[in-house]
Amino acid sequence: MAVTKSRYASPNHFDAIIIGAGIAGPALAYALSTLPQTSENALRIALMDRSFAEPNRIVGELLQPGGMKALRELGMDDCVNNIDAISCHGYAVLYQGKTVHIPYPDKEEGRSFHHGRFVQNLRAKARTGKGVECIEATVSDLIESPEGRVLGVRATRKGEKEQSQAAEDFFADVTFVADGWSSKFRSKVLGASFREPKLKSHFIGLVLKDVRLPIPKHGTVALIPGTGPVLIYQIGEHETRMLVDAQGGLPKDIPAYIKARIIPHLPENLGDAILDSVASERPKSMPNSFFPATKQGGQYHKPGAILLGDSWNMRHPLTGGGMTVAFSDVVVLRRLLDSVVNDPTLAIPDTDDPSDLEKPPKGPFSDWSKLVPVLTDLHWERKGLAGTVNILSVALYDLFGAEDENLFVLREGCFKYFERGGECINGPVSLLAGIAPSPMYLAYHFFSVAFYAIYCLFAHPRPRKISPDSDKVQMVVPGMDEYPLLVWRSIMAIYTAAVVFLPLVWTEIRWW
Secondary structure (H helix, E strand, O other): OOOOOOOOOOOOEEEEEEEOOOOHHHHHHHHHHOOOOOOOOOOOEEEEEOOOOOOOOOOOOEEOHHHHHHHHHHOOHHHHOOOOOEEEOEEEEEEOOEEEEEEOHHHOOEEEOOHHHHHHHHHHHHHOOOOEEEEEEEEEEEEEOOOOOEEEEEEEEOOOOHHHOOOEEEEEEEEEEOOOOOOOOHHHHHHHHOOOOEEEEEEEEEEEEOOOOOOOOOEEEEEOOOOOOEEEEEOOOOEEEEEEEEOOOOOOOHHHHHHHHHHHHOOHHHHHHHHHHHHHOOOEEEEEEEEOOOOOOOOOOOOOEEEOHHHOOEOOHHHOOHHHHHHHHHHHHHHHHHHHHOOHHHOOOOOOOHHHHOOOOOOOOOOHHHHHHHHHHHHHHOHHHHHHHHHHHHHHHHHHOOOOHHHHHHHHHHHHHHHOOOHHHHHHHHHHOOOOOOHHHHHHHHHHHHHHHHHHHHHOOEEEEOOOOOOOEEEEOOOHHHHHHHHHHHHHHHHHHHHHHHHHHHHHHOOO
């Protein structure tokens, strides 16, 4: 019997190339390696990144319970071990001197950690996958056929003489682009359907040493007048991350901004640690962008390439849902690709004709027409979780960073809604944690907050001066004479809630 030829023309030929070894890339590489395979369709996977050194970022440090669930489904939950990770049991929200406790329901747990250590564990796990090869190289371009299909990438391997090294061509039947929020291939893959990411704000990151949070092993969200929210969560036994949301661009003098605008509104025990952090190192910053997921596989999409992770879809990191979405996307994609990888038509033909036996077998991803329905299914099947996290992150940011008077009414109502406890806490935190993937459930709680905010306008006492000439105030329930104004404010609050929420829903259901 004739010997069947390999489908790999050279060592630089793979079934799949993955650009980017941050969060989504290693998870996908390992997921592909775990697909049931036969000897005829065993996969070769190239995981490429310009550097496999430990990254140093100020986000991607909190994995919600839903993300932990996805990691377990991928068989990668051990990646949170041995990195000084901290169990996270929920949130504490601080507002105007009050604290509300928002625990995860049913004793669910998330994890917080140093981003770089977690990424190194993900990469180490990917290396153990069958057929996975990690290549440290800078990808400079996508290789395309005359018809426009992506055939692979052009990249320069890292080495001592990198400047003098020639670029190499790496080929694959499918190229996954997972090179993060600043992806340089996003626009090329999406073509005419590409829309620029929308910059929402910037995060300023500090590391605090040996501090005690208002509720230990809980993330802290501080709502501060006149600026965006502040996030604080422990990332190691002795280290705590603090993220300051700066709206309208980064302040020119970040230390002065933090001292004057942030510290006075936080618990007193954090002040010295914040000052020490600002004095000892230059605060890091990064932009917070919103980028809705565009359906892939359509007429404008570049065949042969697939976006994943922040390259494809970004949301405001306020809710810490980015990694949860990325891992959940990989879970869905692995399931959808299972039938493609194990397509019986790819098997060696049962024939005695030597010429048929000598033909190289087809790769499982060689037929792009079989991947297009996978991308359509992925786009819609992920909507339950991804849509919920995306809408919640931006809607909650708009409420918590409110400067508009109507948004301020909603923010007040949101905090008082949390104070009620029970389902008013369990529902929202289940959505935030990624364990209640339902945009309809999110809509129910969002507009429940809006209507409760209106109730508070009429029923809750507010501070009022005893007399125009007095500085003393007393808490007074609004009288009938204030009702016309309150009715107008109620109408505007509902209108504002709709203006915030409904366009976000549209970004999730539109078909580009």
